[in-house]
Amino acid sequence: MTQKLTILDIAKLAGVGKSTVSRVLTNDPKVKPATREKVEQVIRESGYVPSKSAQAMRGGSAKVVGIILSRLDSPSENKAVSGILDVIYQAGYDAVIMESQFSADKTNEHLAVLQKRNVDGVIVFGFSGCDLSSIENLGHKAVVIASDTDTISSVDYDHQGLIELAMDKLVSNGKQAISYIGVDESDRTTGLLRLNAYLERCRKLGIEPRYQTGQLSYDSAYHITDQVLGAGTEAIVCASDTLAMGVAKRLQELGRTDIQVSGVGATDLLSFLFPNTFSIDPGYFEAGKVSAQLLIKQLSGQKYITHLIQQASY
Numbered sequence: 001m002t003q004k005l006t007i008l009d010i011a012k013l014a015g016v017g018k019s020t021v022s023r024v025l026t027n028d029p030k031v032k033p034a035t036r037e038k039v040e041q042v043i044r045e046s047g048y049v050p051s052k053s054a055q056a057m058r059g060g061s062a063k064v065v066g067i068i069l070s071r072l073d074s075p076s077e078n079k080a081v082s083g084i085l086d087v088i089y090q091a092g093y094d095a096v097i098m099e100s101q102f103s104a105d106k107t108n109e110h111l112a113v114l115q116k117r118n119v120d121g122v123i124v125f126g127f128s129g130c131d132l133s134s135i136e137n138l139g140h141k142a143v144v145i146a147s148d149t150d151t152i153s154s155v156d157y158d159h160q161g162l163i164e165l166a167m168d169k170l171v172s173n174g175k176q177a178i179s180y181i182g183v184d185e186s187d188r189t190t191g192l193l194r195l196n197a198y199l200e201r202c203r204k205l206g207i208e209p210r211y212q213t214g215q216l217s218y219d220s221a222y223h224i225t226d227q228v229l230g231a232g233t234e235a236i237v238c239a240s241d242t243l244a245m246g247v248a249k250r251l252q253e254l255g256r257t258d259i260q261v262s263g264v265g266a267t268d269l270l271s272f273l274f275p276n277t278f279s280i281d282p283g284y285f286e287a288g289k290v291s292a293q294l295l296i297k298q299l300s301g302q303k304y305i306t307h308l309i310q311q312a313s314y
């Protein structure tokens with residue numbers, strides 16, 4: 001078995017002191033270029049991998065990004081996290097993943113732990129009621145995703161565009177009696193913004209609105225479906241694919257094969273279980289990638305706040 005090299009071994013091989021190697025690892029500008037080159041060459045040739053926690057303790061970069069998502073079981077967040085990991089792994093960072101369960105207190109506790117561990121930056125899945133001030137304190141070391149903010153860089157989805165795309169497709173399929181199943185308006189993005197987009201589109205297209213809102217779960221959608229049904233209902237637009245699954249199941253039970261259902265999320269499971277549905281793609285994976293690229297740019301010196309909207313597609 002090969003023995004793991006230590007910082008002392010590197011120092012001996014490079015003919016310098018242990019503290020010089022340490023300074024090279026933390027990018028101390030006081031190290032002479034020739035000495036830095038010699039130490040880096042020994043590190044490259046020996047395959048020495050410095051321990052990230054030791055590096056962090058020395059005040060250098062831990063090369064770790066903290067990700068605070070809201071729900072570990074959320075299909076949308078999982079896709080976005082895959083995009084984030086793609087980018088940060090390629091850039092040589094590791095990830096610490098934590099779950100907030102939409103709790104401002106839990107988010108703050110997680111942020112405190114991440115700061116103690118000296119992570120380089122954080123990506124937080126924002127939500128209504130999230131305490132933005134503690135994320136703001138991190139300055140350019142933070143990016144918020146799935147939410148819009150004024151004071152922190154963010155990547156959000158095109159909530160209005162998602163619903164417009166669904167409505168316009170149904171209208172082009174000849175549907176006029178289009179109902180809506182959404183999420184409670186206390187949820188600003190998936191709830192309020194998407195419901196408003198439905199109502200506005202109804203006004204524009206001369207459609208009589210008929211809607212109901214509930215929780216983010218398929219179970220909730222299943223139980224409120226009957227409230228938006230009439231004899232002439234031709235389609236139901238849903239604020240997410242998870243909701244669309246609950247609605248499609250209820251319609252299947254009722255034998256209402258005449259009603260077309262749309263979701264948001266482009267999840268494989270919805271189209272596999274209910275092939276007659278369709279779904280608008282908010283670009284979760286891409287949004288994850290973009291948020292990680294933005295964070296890395298900020299960690300490399302970009303100081304201004306950026307707000308990006310991920311375009312929806314069908």
Ligand SMILES: O=P(O)(O)OC[C@H]1O[C@H](O[C@H]2O[C@H](CO)[C@@H](O)[C@H](O)[C@H]2O)[C@H](O)[C@@H](O)[C@@H]1O
Pocket residue numbers: 070073074075076077125126127128145146147157183187188189190191216239240241242243264265282
């Ligand atoms: O199928 P799901 O994964 O349950 O998708 C439902 C929505 O989830 C996300 O919104 C929710 O979490 C956000 C944080 O990630 C939060 O900002 C938002 O208020 C919650 O509703 C996702 O952003 C939406 O696009 C999904 O439709």
